[in-house]
Amino acid sequence: MAGPYSGLRVIDTTGLAGAYATRLFAGLGAEVIRLEPPDGSPLRYLAPFAASIAPPEDSLWWSYLAMGTRSVVIEPDDKDSLARLLASADVIFEDRLPEDSLIETALISDTTVRTSIVPFGLTGPKRSWKSSNLVAWAASGVLYATGFRDRAPVAPAGHVQLALHASAASALVGTLLALRAKRTSGKGQQVEISIQEAALAIAPETGVPVFLDDRVHRERSGNRRDLGRPFGLYPCSDGFVSIIVLLPRHWTAMAAWVAEATGNETITEEVFEDLGVRMETQELIDTWVEELTTGQTRQALFHEGQRRGIPITPVNTVSALLDDPHLKAAEFWSETQLPDGSSVSVPGAPFRTNSDWWTMSAAPLLGQHTEFYLG
Amino acid sequence: MINTNNDLPLEGVRVFELGTAIASPFCGRLMAHFGADVLKIESQLSPDVVRMLGSAWLKDRDDLAAAAPDTSPYVPEMNASKRSVGLELKTTGGRNAALALVAECDVFLANFGARALSDVGLDYQSVAAVNPKIIYVQLPGFGSDPDMPYYPYVAWGPNQAPLVGFDDFTGHASDPPAGIATVAPPDYMSALHAAIATLSGLEHRELTGDGVHVDVSQFETTLALLGPFVMDYDLSGTIHSRIGNRSLWGAPQGVYPCDGHERWIAISAIDDQSWNALSLLMGLDDDRFDDSESRMSQQEDLDVQIGTWTINFDADDLAHRLQNSGVAAHVVSTNEDLLHDTHTMSRNWYQVAPHARLGRDVFSDCAVTLKDTPGRWTDAGPSMGQHTREVLRDVVGMSDEEISQLVSDKAAFEQTEPETLVSRPWDDWIHLLVPGTDDARDL
Numbered sequence: 142m143a144g145p146y147s148g149l150r151v152i153d154t155t156g157l158a159g160a161y162a163t164r165l166f167a168g169l170g171a172e173v174i175r176l177e178p179p180d181g182s183p184l185r186y187l188a189p190f191a192a193s194i195a196p197p198e199d200s201l202w203w204s205y206l207a208m209g210t211r212s213v214v215i216e217p218d219d220k221d222s223l224a225r226l227l228a229s230a231d232v233i234f235e236d237r238l239p240e241d242s243l244i245e246t247a248l249i250s251d252t253t254v255r256t257s258i259v260p261f262g263l264t265g266p267k268r269s270w271k272s273s274n275l276v277a278w279a280a281s282g283v284l285y286a287t288g289f290r291d292r293a294p295v296a297p298a299g300h301v302q303l304a305l306h307a308s309a310a311s312a313l314v315g316t317l318l319a320l321r322a323k324r325t326s327g328k329g330q331q332v333e334i335s336i337q338e339a340a341l342a343i344a345p346e347t348g349v350p351v352f353l354d355d356r357v358h359r360e361r362s363g364n365r366r367d368l369g370r371p372f373g374l375y376p377c378s379d380g381f382v383s384i385i386v387l388l389p390r391h392w393t394a395m396a397a398w399v400a401e402a403t404g405n406e407t408i409t410e411e412v413f414e415d416l417g418v419r420m421e422t423q424e425l426i427d428t429w430v431e432e433l434t435t436g437q438t439r440q441a442l443f444h445e446g447q448r449r450g451i452p453i454t455p456v457n458t459v460s461a462l463l464d465d466p467h468l469k470a471a472e473f474w475s476e477t478q479l480p481d482g483s484s485v486s487v488p489g490a491p492f493r494t495n496s497d498w499w500t501m502s503a504a505p506l507l508g509q510h511t512e513f514y515l516g
Numbered sequence: 517m518i519n520t521n522n523d524l525p526l527e528g529v530r531v532f533e534l535g536t537a538i539a540s541p542f543c544g545r546l547m548a549h550f551g552a553d554v555l556k557i558e559s560q561l562s563p564d565v566v567r568m569l570g571s572a573w574l575k576d577r578d579d580l581a582a583a584a585p586d587t588s589p590y591v592p593e594m595n596a597s598k599r600s601v602g603l604e605l606k607t608t609g610g611r612n613a614a615l616a617l618v619a620e621c622d623v624f625l626a627n628f629g630a631r632a633l634s635d636v637g638l639d640y641q642s643v644a645a646v647n648p649k650i651i652y653v654q655l656p657g658f659g660s661d662p663d664m665p666y667y668p669y670v671a672w673g674p675n676q677a678p679l680v681g682f683d684d685f686t687g688h689a690s691d692p693p694a695g696i697a698t699v700a701p702p703d704y705m706s707a708l709h710a711a712i713a714t715l716s717g718l719e720h721r722e723l724t725g726d727g728v729h730v731d732v733s734q735f736e737t738t739l740a741l742l743g744p745f746v747m748d749y750d751l752s753g754t755i756h757s758r759i760g761n762r763s764l765w766g767a768p769q770g771v772y773p774c775d776g777h778e779r780w781i782a783i784s785a786i787d788d789q790s791w792n793a794l795s796l797l798m799g800l801d802d803d804r805f806d807d808s809e810s811r812m813s814q815q816e817d818l819d820v821q822i823g824t825w826t827i828n829f830d831a832d833d834l835a836h837r838l839q840n841s842g843v844a845a846h847v848v849s850t851n852e853d854l855l856h857d858t859h860t861m862s863r864n865w866y867q868v869a870p871h872a873r874l875g876r877d878v879f880s881d882c883a884v885t886l887k888d889t890p891g892r893w894t895d896a897g898p899s900m901g902q903h904t905r906e907v908l909r910d911v912v913g914m915s916d917e918e919i920s921q922l923v924s925d926k927a928a929f930e931q932t933e934p935e936t937l938v939s940r941p942w943d944d945w946i947h948l949l950v951p952g953t954d955d956a957r958d959l
Contacts, residue, residue: 144716145716145717145719145720145723146716146719161741165712169712169716186765187744187764187765188764188765189744189745189747189748189752189754189756189764191747191751192751192752193751201743201744201747201748201751202743202744204744204747205743205744205747206743260844261859262863262885264862264863265859265860265862265863266858266859266862267839267859269839270839270844270846271784271790271839271842271843271844271845272784272844272846273763273769273784273786273844275761275763275769275770275771275782275784276782276783276784276844276845276846278782279771279780279781279782279846279847279848279849280846280849281849282849282850282851282853282854283698283699284771284782284848284849285780285848285849285850286698287686287694287696287698287699288686288687288688288694289687289691289694292688292691292694293688293760293761293770293771293772293773293780294771294780294848295686295687295688295694295758295760295761295771296686296761297677297682297686297696297698297699297701298677298681298682298683298685298686298696298701299685299686299758299759299760299761299762299763300685300745300756300759300764301682301685301741301742301745303682303701303705303741306705306741307701307704307705307708308883310705310708310709310712311708311883311884312884313712314546314708314711314712314715314884315884315885315886317712317715317716317719318525318526318550318715318884318886318889319525319886319889320719321525321526321715321718321719322523322524322525322886322888322889324722325523326523326888326889328888330886330887330888330889331886331887331888332884332885332886332887333885333886333887334883334884334885335863335883335885337859337860338860338863338865338881338883339883341854341860341865341880341883342704342880342882342883343699343701343704343705344699345589345590345593345880346698346699346700347698347699347851347854348593348851348854348880349851349854349855349866349878349880349949350589350592350593350866350877350878350879350880351589351590351593352851352852352854352855353589353855353878353940353942354571354572354573354588354589354940355571355572356572357572358850358851358852359698359850359851362698363694363695364683364692364693364694364695365695366674366698372674373695374678374683374692374693374695376692381678381683381692381693382678383674383675383677383678383679383683383695385672385674385675387672447666447668447669447670450670451670452670452671452672452675453675454671454675454676454678454679455678455679456678456683456684456693456695457678457679457680457681457684458681458684458755458756458757459681459742459745459746459748459749459755459756460749460755462680462681462739462742462746463746463749463750466665467658467664467665467666467735468735468736468739470663470664470665471659471661471664471733471736473736473739474746483751485747485750485751486746486747486750487743487746487747488736488739488740488742488743488746489736489740490736490740491709491732491736491737491740492709492710492713492730492731492732492733492736492737493659493730493731493733493736494713494717494728494729494730494731495728495729496720496724496726496728498716498720
């Protein structure tokens, strides 16, 4: 069958804060219409770009996040067309406060779900503050605790815009819940996402309840963390590997591996089975583990460590992922077509189902569906 | 059927949750908040990681060891509003009770490894055999297909991030990767996708009458966030790597020092309008930065100028001044800053609910807010095994004798030492953090 949300009409006026949500929604069957201003969605101005294609069709953010959706351009003074389209919407996604919205509340039917993704929420002293992925992480406690002690704090994987995607995914959860509530009430309702709270929610590690418990001021600890040893990134011949040893069985396997590979029998002594002892002797433990890792490649360490049951992974870049044997065997990578007809690899469905839900078409050209909806 | 407009969206939905740590528990908590009856299946033989963490102030209190697993602050962060059912799935009695429960549930949610689920006879085929209409959602690290290369591999949240390239993306350009071990976005993003899949599954069942099997491979789910960078590599061979806090889309953006020890401000002023407002505040008279191209090409210089200006200010004052001028900025909040954040407090971001062991407890709210059906927190996270008896009796229909037999066979367990009660050291001043909850005795 088609996706479970087939037949549902969704109007999206957001930029990056909502785009991941409506991408998923489209993949699950919804008819997603992106309302674009005449010069195009802000997503169309985001690098990286495809060199062979002219603006405003060259942004790879647009080509990825707008997959499966339709593009309608409405002139700012064409209130009639806007009203007509809004009247048919089951869901509207917005990233502005009501007073800054292009959409007057009066135009929204009471059966429509209105999902607002805004920097600091619809209420509170900071409700009109602006945000960005970086600012959201700053307001969540995560930024302060990420990076090396003697350097400025850094956002987690800044390129990826995780705080905004977390907001978008949360917004889709809220929207689906509101649609389910509508089954009994017959009514739509307001769904609200504060981008600050979406970031706070996925970071209790640096949040207040945990701080109240241990009263430990969270400091940056570089690429290792004082929860265990070995715990974090370790250098190898072509980069780094990540090793997370917390459980006793993982330590036993780790110590045996170091002993076999480097002839270090001391590491297998019983005293180091105690996590507390390993924390007190962390510099020693790190040195011993590095004696194993530095001479080998990421891939060799990954597969041999995993064979031994140790949670170890390579610190990858995108290039390694496209060649990854698991992802190839699982046929994860998919393709989409760019406006010049060329094909390009994209991530496939974010989860798999035994019923055929997921469908994706190429991202639309600016105004490609204006005629269809307004003509 | 009589319905009120404010029925919670998941009222009447029952969830069987076999979760540990974050990925599946965080999803289950969301569902519990919006009305689902979430049964958290727990083991004493291999407890959930959050049970092993305990709380810092109870570390040396051997006399209170029975209470410790219920007191970690992560218990409510991951498990508020759920019921806890103690079943040892490696025993025949425990497994049979689990299958009997599954038959009465709408959703099966698990982030145990795919192999571990098969080992206890709770793989999709076995569960669907007793409940064909089940929405079965599993979140294994590398998918549930045993023929795939990484199927037996172990990965925790802190290990998925480097694997999918997040760690390489984190840090200043001239430094080694800083990594993001402090938090685990892949776990939480997988949890949110699992919630989307579960709600889609319920919709699917409404439409078709059928159940569904959803496989949330955390590896693949996290990669779905990397689209533009995968495409750029495929088209041009470009491998993006860390660039500190800068943006690919404009300048300036960064974290700058403020007055005081380890005080920082984050500023994003990458469009012309924000930049004009910022340079006006700075009193900058320098036409080298007038257009966006020159700001991008002279970021080094630009950042130095901004940093020399910000260091004269209190971080919080400066954030207010910048925001009042329309520039996106925020103090780089520490734990202490969050504790005194008047904005989150005004939005009741921290919540209080009753707790069987602690009387009450504080935890973070849900980031998903629905105006008319706003969710509820019935409980600040169950004690281990607190609801074993009532669930087996009321949901499965077992007799008290049968339940007692399971407990004495060590196939099930109930809350240990229910009479052992403790109180958090900060219980008396919770009202300072959560306005309106002024007295523990009200609960």
